[in-house]
Amino acid sequence: MKVLILDTGCANFSSVKFAIRRLGYTPIISNEYSDIVSSKRIIFPGVGTPFSAMDVLKKKKIVDLIKNYSNPILGICLGMQLFCKYSEESKSVKNLNIIKYSITCLNNNLPLPHIGWNKVFSCKKNVLFKNILEGSRFYFLHKYILFLNKYSILKTKYGCKFTAALQKNNFFGVQFHPEKSGTVGLHLLKNFLEI
Template sequence: MIAVIDYNAGNVQSVLFALERLGVNAVLTGDHAQIRAADKVIFPGVGEASTTMYFLRERGLDVVIKSLTQPTLGICVGMQLLCAHSEENDTPCLGVIPQQVKRFIPVKGEKVPHMGWNSLSRCEDKLFTPELNGEYVYYVHSYYVEEGPYTSALSEYTLPFSAGLHKDNFYATQFHVEKSGKVGETILRNFLSL
């Protein structure tokens, strides 16, 4: 069973539709036991970090997510919340991945938020297989994670940043896999086959 964590995130339905297109009927749930029992867990996210962390803590989902041992995929804000801290309203996050989330500083006329298609590079793990180098994925974000020891793929907007992260059983994408066409489907398939 694939559990998609239900916690007031904006892109839950599009994640469920993307899984459906791959023939996977996922369960949308905030139930602790159901999430812990799932074969794989998806932690999607659209929204603001501090509000979302408050929502997770209120429901005890912060403790559940940190305790997961099965493959778990964070998407967009879901990826950022897996990190230690976000500059967005000075928010302590889950601390699963010991990295900081920073706000883009606009340069050379580039706008924040970063919206649109960007290419992947340095793809080098089970989620980001080498044939994905140079492929394009879809972003909508104002905050990013710097390149670091848990970076599994890179993109660039004003500076190189982590397109993906991987630590132990936790995988994450800054971009929206569910809105990234065939490339997104490939990454979802890679996750489902872990």
Template sequence: MEIAVVDYKGGNVQSVLFALERLGASPVLTADPEVLRKADKVLFPGEGEASSAMEALRAAGLDLVLPTLTQPFLGICLGMQLLGEHSEENNTSMLGLLPFKVQRFVPDTHHKVPHMGWNNLQALQGPLFTGLTEADHVYFVHSYYAPVGAYTTAQASHPAPFSAAVQYHNFYGVQFHTEKSGAVGTRILSNFLAL
């Protein structure tokens, strides 16, 4: 099985590659459109901020390539957010695959921004969460979020509910870091590879 990881010169890519290798995969880090089109699975890990990531995708022509992919595609953290239409983070237009607008968390006396640490998942739906329950926890680091909508396949709260995972056709996204979420994250990556 050919696994491609999108290379947009962002952070956190190496830990995703290591997580996939621990599952027996041999992922390729690439920005080559043909390699991405031919891969059996594509992952888009994200760390950083929306406008820089979109600028890098546009410079490589990947903003036009990624939406045309037909194989299972998994966006992680910022990689999930970029599937939406727009982000409040630096007023950024994104890939437009899902009808959500990314918003910034509003801090209060009990909830700091960024939302950082372990949180449980709720309202689990879809194949990524096979074998998991609402008692399972994953690791988040983010200041922006996608609201809950028809595309939401898992939720978390900080304090109000937000999309912890989304899906539209072959495009999946998780707001949390699978590669930092222990056995639960490994199970989600394994479920993705089995799609």
């Protein structure tokens, strides 16, 4: 199965690539049209800013291709946030607008960024969380959030409750970094790849 890690020009792909390899797959890193079309799974990695990532997608002319992708796609951290309308981090940038909600700054008088391990809990049953214990800890590193909404499948709390994972059709997103979350993160990635 062809697994593609989407090259946004601003992410550190090594940890995602090694995690996927540990699961027995050989991922490619690309943003070429032909590679995207022929892939069976896409992982949209999560480092950078909305401005820089969307700029790459626009220059490569793959925005509509990503929006219309029909196989499972997983957005990690920023990758998940780009599925939304826009982010307070780059207010002038229109994101992919697949999910009609916006990303806001985590503003609750706690230290930012939110960094480290945090428990997640189900909002609804979902294949992404199959055979993962309720309250499992995942590794977070971010300061922008998506509040809970009808697409939220996992939630967490850092001062306030917010979306830890979401799904809309074939678009899955996680605010945390499964590739840095040890065994439980690998299990979540395995669940995604086996959808």
